[in-house]
Amino acid sequence: MNILLAIVIGAAFGAVLDRIGATNPTWIGRMLALTNLHLMKTILLAIGVGSVLMFGGQMLGLVDVGHMSVKAAYLGVFIGGLMLGAGWALAGYCPGTGVCAAASGRKDALFFLAGGLLGAAAYMVTYPAWKASGLLDSVAGGKVTLGTVPGSKFDGLTAMSGDVLGIVLGAAFIVVALVLPERIGGGGVAVPAE
């Protein structure tokens, strides 16, 4: 059953990443160089929609709170984020869009995957040094949500109702998606990339 869901949800995710332009380095590059924010608006709306549905569903008892999976906060999250961001800009791919782009026939994505496998292997080998450095030690409570979600196994950073906060933040993402201009700084290009 789980494998069937992996196939259905995974395939839907891959197809949607293709259709929104996220697997195309041209749209990633335009978003990150701030010349065309179409993809940024798409991503912000998606986070907002996902958040409102998930927290709304949890409040109504339709979504199992136990399915939440919150990752730990530690200093390495920020350092790793900086690294991922730099590589994302250089390559135009992140891990998920890179595998989809390779499947779409993009040759540069195959080089991205090869580099990615080597980078992941390099981390596996150097992991003990990071562990010893203390940069992987939890900060601010580690696996926390911004508010306290009823029934969740994760603590809240604040005592605010995590459900309500999740819906409010989700709505905020949707509003930002709506008001964010598509093009800034001189117009940019809207020519189809393919």
Place this chain on the structure above:
Amino acid sequence: MPLNWKLGGLLLGLVFFAAVLLVKPIGVSTQFVILDGIIGNAVNPELVTQTEEGYSSTNAYLAKSDGKYARAVANPLNYSFVFVLAMMAGAFASVMARGGLGAEERRLPEIWRRSFGDTPVKRYMLAFLGGFVVLYGARLAGGCTSGHMMSGMMQTSLSGYIFAAGAFAAAVPVSILMYRKGELS
């Protein structure tokens, strides 16, 4: 041309919601480690071993969290690994359904051609380097754009916001240096 952002964002949001409703939040970058482990274990069968309590590895990263990753290496037909394979199939089907990519686009993306011309070797070397830095960073951070940024911020997790701040702080200046002039000319 990509889907209108309203429809595209709605569909993407529905996929992230469906994942957390039915199974668990989406994440991808761990599977690079699992594939490395599968390759490593094929070369050296001592890498991952079955113990009385489960699985372990001579590699400290695969062995961490009670051998969670070692278990996935030993059993590749698990949800998360199959999920990534299905993503590839879904993206392939979607590209084919809209007529496939042109030969030029498969060779070099348009944004690269506009700024750097027909220089595939430079592009492929940079994509390789970028891949290395992306996956090293993602494993250090404990997740990537899918797991930390999308799934994380959707769940209001603190780590997702920390990760997104770092990612955009680096990605925006690098992209501006690379492409802004070419894109606005």
